[in-house]
Amino acid sequence: MRLTGWGRKPVVDADMLAPRSISEVQIRCRQTPFRGIPRGNGRSYGDSALAPRVLSSRRLDRFLAFDAETGVLRCEAGVLLADILDVSVPRGWFLPATPGTKLISVGGAIASDVHGKSHHLEGCFSRHLERFSLMLADGETLECSRTQHADLFRATCGGMGLTGFILEASLRLKPIRSAYLRETTFKAENLDHALSLFSEHAGAPYSVAWIDCLATGPRLGRSLLMTGDFIDDGRLRAPVKSPLSVPFDVPGFALNRYSVAAFNALYYHRVRTAQRERMVHFDPFFYPLDGIGHWNRIYGKSGFTQYQFVVPREAGHGGIGAVLKRIVASKRGSFLAVLKTFGPANDNPLSFPMEGYTLALDFKLEPGLLPFLEELDRIVLDHGGRIYLTKDVRMSGDTFRAGYPRWEAFQELRRKYGADTTFRSLQSERLGL
């Protein structure tokens, strides 16, 4: 069947296995050894869940246990974060680390070691993971935690599905007393201002900035910084609304530097005062784009990529500034650029975050984009940073190795468990893993 990542390029004609139970996975993979890559809900942007054969967790979507007293939840790997929130929010529990979409599977969240607006305080998804069971290359299943097969636990968190197939996992949720947050929006005049606002509000549980990446000169990096904090009003029931959907591919000409510049300017001026406060439900606060089905169609049939990098704190201003200047000079607009701060890195060899700043930008795939992104790669590497594997569809093996110096330890571990010849994606082949 025809498969793509969320960025819609490349397209692969893949053979997909979608077993309905954990025992079925084990039986089938013992009969015919699997060679390919695990896949969750297909929301990673690039080619990390693409291969000629994929083993899908889509039908492994059952809850196994939930303790409403302690907030510990055990579920199969294909359960979506959205399903978890459906079950947990009314009982007063929330995901401590969640990315900007809830339409990803638990297995995918582990494999990407996802982060969110709370990384500076709560770290990655893996920090809140108690254990998981992993099916290895030979069909055997191992329990992994910080004390059992700890090396495999760390390598699998952020390991892009390249160590084995996650069957089920237990995670710890955090208590909340409302489904609503107090959101405060600050207007930042430029990048300096934005970064100083971030340090000023480092204690806010959630923070993120939307940058107008076409503003130039003294306004370079002007942005809206939003912080959020769950309130305490006991309203745990969520309002139900029907989602919008982008019904067809938007023609290529609609997305050009004028429309993007207009959109960015309008977005920035949407907030008229230096500071604005309001109450918002967690859904639009954390998952603004999930409300629009198939939003990836706005980039047309040619597809798009999201370029997300991190630079260490001390290189923050220089690194982010240099990339923004380069984008402004190229006149390539990104609809929205998202800036966040990261707390300390964890010790998972391929986990993306490191203490510093991360910027994410969308680019339509078009001729000339790849050499341009390679220029950005050089700026990022020169500042000691790296690129996020979950969104990557094009980086070179050299860029990868420079950004992830512990890749050799990761490879060593894959060899030890026989995963290097079994679990392979288009991305791993390209990066030389």
Next chain:
Amino acid sequence: MQKILIIGATSAIAQATARRFARRGDRLYLLGRDPDRLDGMAQDLRIRGAESVSYASFEAEDFARHPALLDQAYEALGGLDVALIAHGTLPDQRACEASFDTARRELNVNALGTLSLLTHLANRLESQGSGTLAVISSPAGDRGRQSNYVYGAAKAMVTVFCQGLRNRLFGSGVHVLTIKPGFVDTPMTAAFDKGMLWAQPEQIAAGIEKAIGKGKDSVYLPGFWAFIMLAIKHIPEGIFKRLKL
């Protein structure tokens, strides 16, 4: 809170529908073939919010056991508001052409098993004067085609039986709903290439919940199948018999 019996509960459509009921806090009783799958499903539904979930294993062709199974379900639920009948198989048409034994087995599962359950359930609901019988039939029962007429004949029997039952029970306040899902991406159809017309079980489940709530008589899911079947039903037989459908 509603008291809901789901027969053929581990089918993909029934499971997706059960999850919607669980989310509302309904009380559920599941009948299906595989006790291990039922056990896992029951736990999943409890976590999703069902007030209670019990289950028993059942075989559609074991007609003699049906009344006792329904007694158990009634007792566990403390009554009955909705029964969803969703069990079924997709027969190998060629095998059914080669052997009537095979065809008869398929007719037992897909038609007579359903009719047996409906007979017992209809009498109970008629005497209580309320409730919904929601039955999964198929557009395949609307017109016989060379590619699956054994399945189609079974579903035609279910559709007409439900029609009669709806007519009979109208005065007693019992609601009979015939559900005709089009192509659905489930394990039953895993071997098919999926195109534009295919729907996910979750979409069908949303349609079933809505149709029960609105008291509909018969629904195609997704709704566009009503137009497709309208066209297919109206092709004159002289032409239809020449088509490769």
